[in-house]
Amino acid sequence: MIPAAYNKTTLFISACCGLLLFGIALLTLGSVSQGLQQNFALDKREAGTLFAILPAGLLTGSLFFGPVCDRYGYKILLVSACLLLAAGFTGIAYSPSTGWLQLSIFIFGSAGGIINGATNAVVADISSEYKGANLSLLGVSFGIGALGLPFVLGILKQYYSYPVILSGAAVTAVGVALFYLLIRFPSPKITQGQPLKKSFGLLKDMVLLLIAFYLFCQSSLEAIVNNWTTTFLIEQKSLSEGNALYALSACVAGMTLMRLLTGTVFRKITARSILLFSFGLFLCGIVVLQTTASFITALSALLLLGAGIAGGFPIMLGLVGSRYTALSGTAFSLVLVIAITGNILVNYFMGMVAETYGIQHFITLLYAELGVMAVLFIFIFKKIN
Missing domain, CATH: 1.20.1250.20 (MFS general substrate transporter like domains)
Incomplete structure (x- = not known):
């Protein structure tokens, strides 16, 4: 049986949703750092440690996503990453200790690294020409997320605490995961194991x-x-x-x-x-x-x-x-x-x-x-x- 074709427009929109989430995620820690320092009584050195954990997570997610999506496709990877991102938002909002907070930030960063890499890769895969132009358009959604978060926090913090706002971001990440479940992605490129020598x-x-x-x-x-x-x-x-x-x-x-x-x-x-x-x-x-x-x-x-x-x-x-x-x-x-x-x-x-x-x-x-x-x-x- 020939598998149903994927819809390029739907896939591009889904990638934009993912990269929008990544833009929000990348600025989240800096945007709520003052609240975290107050809640956990962190000094500057301890706060700096939190900022160092985020790129470590990004590095892990970026290393992990490529071989997985080549072998198993994009859907499972992106759905899992969005759910992990939701868990990260929730953990940053409600962690009972600094240990849980650090773990949440690492999970958060890893999920962000996966989403960033996989959304860019899927747009490159579905673009038969003008790949750079299409990836530039995709990058606009990152900018909207990165620009929008400080403004949203600035408006909402008068009415809600940062944990409530981050809970809303977690719900949004779950919504994007559900969107990914409902659409068809390109088939895996490698169906018989991973050719490590070629990689x-x-x-x-x-x-x-x-x-x-x-x-x-x-x-x-x-x-x-x-x-x-x-x-x-x-x-x-x-x-x-x-x-x-x-x-x-x-x-x-x-x-x-x-x-x-x-x-x-x-x-x-x-x-x-x-x-x-x-x-x-x-x-x-x-x-x-x-x-x-x-x-x-x-x-x-x-x-x-x-x-x-x-x-x-x-x-x-x-x-x-x-x-x-x-x-x-x-x-x-x-x-x-x-x-x-x-x-x-x-x-x-x-x-x-x-x-x-x-x-x-x-x-x-x-x-x-x-x-x-x-x-x-x-x-x-x-x-x-």
Whole structure:
């Protein structure tokens, strides 16, 4: 019997729902950190430990999802991840001890890593052309989730405690899991065991490794912009904390807008041209940020930085999806694990640089990362061509 065909539009919408959840999840811990510190009487070091557990979970989920979805398909994996995410939301809201809280955050992060990787992989699989443009459109839903959560919390916290709000997020995750149960996904790519030799063979592919280390830089660049921009603006540019946070929100807005344009107006423009344009935007953003003397120019700088960041993941994951269709999940796992490792390592390195030499070298590191990415870009497209 021939299995019923899946509906590409329905699958794309389902992937957007998942990545929207991931956007909400990624900002949840930071958004409720003050409440957690008060409830569990955490000092700054203990709170920092919680923030370190989240990327460890993301790394685990990213490593796990690829081989599983290639062997068993997407449905079971995504349904399970959404239910684990709901459990994580609930655990963060109602954990009776710090031990349970730490476990909940790890489960939460692992589920987020699975959802992020699997939704991107499924969109790459169902896109016969314009993979990068479609992945950019998918990325818009992440931006909506990441932008929307602080505003929703800001409105609702006047009426509800954060555990009640997180319970609502858990119910939403269960709803997405039910949605996944009702729709058909592409069939597993591997039906007779996992060809480990072929999977490990990906590690010998120079193009895939170049893309992975490009995303190492891309992910770490996003991390230091998200985590250190407010400190730079407050300490070096004398902006108020409120204005610095507004400027950082402009970065997410710029990224979301650029991904929307890439997926619609610019969808027929080549990946190479989009990335070159992105480098130009990001370079302008660094220059404006370095020379900024007011809130308005800082806002402009962060909009440019966000727009410059936008193309990296969708376009590079689109290239991975096009080249490795037989093992797309495993290939995505490999590059995302290396990308998240970059996020963790370079963010830690930036902390040491700021402590030893000063926060002004935040700008130096932005220039250095952009330069390395430009070199990797040249080698990637030279190899592809």
